[in-house]
Amino acid sequence: MGAGPSKAAEAEFSRAASKGQIRAVADSLERHGISCTVVDSGEEARGAVRSILPEGAEVYNNTSRTLEVTGVAEDIERSGQYQPLRPRLYQMDREMQAREMRQLSASPDWVAGSVHALTEDGSLIIASASGSQLGPIASGAGHVVLIVGAQKIVSDFDTGLRRIYEYCFPLEDRRARQAYGVSSGVNTVLVINSTIAPGRTTVILVNEPLGF
């Protein structure tokens, strides 16, 4: 692998949804107990995250192109406003502190990330090669903030899975080979249809394509 998505997949899955679709998705998410804020740009999304994360909060930012391009990753890791877990984990001794690393990454107070697909009826779909990002989003983290570009909205669950296999995976595989020298994989998939803890999860829907 490493060739990237096909032209057909590129055409189907990189196009931003309409404002009407975005509004409808936002309503669906709210009905399922997931708070949703709609903003027009990545810059506004960055501001929204700043207003949500409390000062001093312990935050894990998932590896995410969306978080990078919006500047949210920089805010979390470098602003001094939060306790970022990622630099802390990176400094730990993988031999001696493996247990501490596992505990810290599994249960942050806040986790920030994105998703691979969001269906029109409000289901969030996230794939992971290692699965490490999924546990905190599903239940381990105290609070979840997800920034979602408008191109990730799909009509239904099957199309969402197709988006992952045909579009996200080829792009992610190429990135992983360049960044880590290994291939990626759709090894674990998390689907969030609803939440029984209202207020725990916030989706910031952005009226423009962000990440992949």
Added chain:
Amino acid sequence: MSMIDYDARPVTPQVVLVGDRASSVGYSIRDFLSRNGVPYQWVDVDDAARVAELLPAGEREPDQLPVCVLPNGVRLAPATLEGVATGLGMVSAPSLSEYDLTIVGAGPAGLAAAVYAASEGLRALTIEAVAPGGQAGTTSMIENYLGFPQGISGSELATRATAQARRFGAEILLARRLAHITSDGPGYAAHLSDGTAVQSRAMLVASGVDWRRLEVPGIDELLGSGVYYGAGPSEAITCSGCRVAIVGGGNSAGQAAIRFSRYAAHVTLLVRGRSLEASMSQYLITQVQELRNVEVRTNTEVVGLESDAHLRALEISSGGTVSRLLADALFLCIGGAPRTQGAAAVGMALDGAGYVRTGAELSSSAGSLDRWPLSRQPLPLETNLPGLFAAGDVRSGSIKRCAAAIGEGSMVVALVHQRLAELGGE
């Protein structure tokens, strides 16, 4: 959203350090970054391709090294520890003109005092020369600290304590060394290395201990070039496949041996005493004995060093016989020398070894209370100067244990309250 999180590496640019591995300045910056939890990449100056990517030709000269490239792209050449700390925004000014309590040192005692003082509403400021955690902060795993049945690393304990202190509102100033203390009315002023003066109504000296120097010819020239005091985490990975020697028979030496055994080809623990039992916790002795690549040599001392630009071998003496031990790195984890340089000039009474006398010990040492101005006796952790306290390893008679230091740091806050009440206004 990525599908993968292999190593939790930060996604934003990291500090990059370019230099000669044998540079002691480079070592001090690596140690500072590592102990403060700042991710960095080390690029050896011999890695020509990588260096060419990072630096213009004029900044690759030896007198420009080490070079530090900050995340914002600013290059410091040659870099200094203070410059790096400032460039990273880690150096801040005190926010108040006066505090209730100034704490010198952010080791276990200082951090505990900061947590309790701030949580009880005192305006507390902590000054730390290097990084929170003190000697305990460099410990790979503390397995007998109460409440952590699987153990906790010193760095993690320090990180949590620092976050806890800050959450309660304590201020911690990093990369500042205490120059000296002066009396300031009924309180004290701490004068810092950058010229800042901090006034407070009470002060705690919790500056801990330095590693004791080993008296071997040529050792100072090799500091950072194969010879290191303590066993900082920044060096463990770089010792992969190396022959490592550690001098010391205490818990710090045992923990260092366990840490380095994960990376080094062979570790030799050199112990001056006849056995480890007198100086090391039994759980550590058991672990060290089970490690196949760790050898313990008792009744042994280092008497000489062989080197070119870097350490190559040790001369060791055992029972009057001198032999040669190949070693790429030597870590010295012996005893401690009380760190009172900045504090002693104000007139604190010290014991024969230089540790700070406190409480009842002052009454039993001739002359210590000759200038004591109050009708009451010194409080338990109070020095011979009212309102100036000492806690942790720097204190005469203290138990050199992390938990004991934390206990003293917690306890001293109650005594500070008594002193502040005495001064009025509390």
